[in-house]
Amino acid sequence: MKKYILRRFIHMIPTLIGVSVIIFYLFALMPGDYIDSNRQITAQRAHELRVLYGLDKPIIMRYFIWVKNAMEGNFGFSLKYLESVTKLINQYIWNSFIIAIVTLALTWSIALVIGVYTATKQHSLFDRLVTLGVFASLSFPSFFLGLLMIKFFGVDLKILPLGGMIDTGSTSTGLSYVLEVIRHMILPVGILTFLSIGSLTRYFRSGMIDALKLDFIRTARAKGLKERTIVFKHALKNAILPAITLLAFELPGLFSGAIITEQIFNWPGIGRLQLEALSFRDYPVLMTFTMLLSFLTIMGNFFADVLYAVADPRIRLK
Template sequence: MKQYVLQRFLQMIVILFGTSFIIFFLFAILPGDFIDSNISLTPQRAQELKSLYGLDQPILHRYLNWLGNALHGDFGYSLKHQEKVLSLLNKYVWNSFFVAIFALILTWSIALLTGVLSAIKQYSWFDGAVTFLVFAAMSFPSFFISLLFIKWFGVDLQILPIGGMIETGSENTGVSYLLEVGKHMILPVTILTLLSVGSLTRYFRTGMLEVIRLDYIRTARAKGLKERVVIFKHALKNAILPAITLLAFELPGLFSGAIIMEQIFNWPGVGRIQLESVSFRDYPVLMAFTMFLSCLTIIGNFLADVTYAAVDPRIRLR
């Protein structure tokens, strides 16, 4: 097991460096930058700024400088916001992270429970209701469901805030502040959960249906084990194996999907900064955020492989 983990860890490091080069190279060959898009600068001043920030140097030299600085926690300087990129992202990324992590926990909890119960009660009214709700949630666009929930719960019933992270002019601190933020998180987290839970529920249902028909499940039942033990101790352990791989893509996917949610609900997250950076060609911010998502994906794959190997010993022998 230790040798397998070490091998996967070294592969992860190599992939991280390779990904960083690809990301930097793609952004480097894009036409124009923040300086070029600023029409108020004279050609002489624009050239001075490019020389100052090293934008007139060869791509490989710029990449090595950027990589060396990034390893020391310096991802460049945002010309749009006049602030270091790491400091800028640190202000907003945690707001997005809390929404994403709560949505992830709810998505997997609901999908696991409903998927297993739907498989156990195949063709029942519960299975039919779950199938209908799953496809209904997957069919509607995210902005439509968001606006619909805002109208229902924010405008008509007036029980939930329709946007922002706190009330305008709020001076709450401590527990009161956390409760206020939590209330504002309900709608964004609910929408992200609805958009993600459908496909994952079908995945768990299909996996469980395949497992409960296997011979060792029939043997476990023939031994007189309780149905609860057969399902949740024997069947679920093998049915959940393929879903472990999906976990590596869930968190980066939620960060990406939250960009639309943050615009609709006016949530002060990193998605808004990313959209502004695209508009103003603020490439240092875009590179840092893209690298952040790539790191989440690569680290998630590493953890998924290790978890998979821990659950299924056959993986370690290949």
């Protein structure tokens, strides 16, 4: 098992290097940047800024300088916000991580329970209602659902805040601060969970239905094992394998989906920063965020491979 994990970890290194080359070159070849789009900067000052930040050097040299600085934790300087990209992203990334991690935990927990139950109660009324809800979650756009929930829970019922991370002018600390943040998280997390749960539920359901038809399940039933033991101890390990593949895309996918959600609910996360950086062509911020999503995808693949090996011991032998 240790050798298997070590091999998978080593495979990440060339992948990460290749992704960094592609991302850097794509952004380097894009026409215009913050200096070009800012009409208040004179031609002389624009030339000085390009020399100062090394934008006048060849692309290959700029890439190796960027890699060297990135290994030291320096991902460049944001001309729009006038501070280092590392410090800027560090101010917002953890707010987005809170939303993403809670949403991921809720999505997988709920989808697993519902998917397994609907598979064991196939073609029942509950199964049909869940199918209807799954198609609804796949159909609704996030901005429409977000605005609808704001009107219903925030404006009409007045039981949840309209947006933000804390109340306006709040000075709460400790447990009161935590409860205040949780209260503001309910709507964005709820909507992201609802929008993400549909496809994962279908994966768990179809995987469990296929697993329950296998020969070893019929053998287990013939031996007189309890249905609960058959479902959760034997069938679930086989049913969960197709869903593990999605784990590699879940976390970066939540960050991408949260861009619109954070804008709707005025949540101070990395998604809003990304939109503002895109509007002003602040490429160091955009490149760092894109690299972060790529890194999360690669790490997701790594954890998916490890979970594959845990769920199916035969994989460790290959």
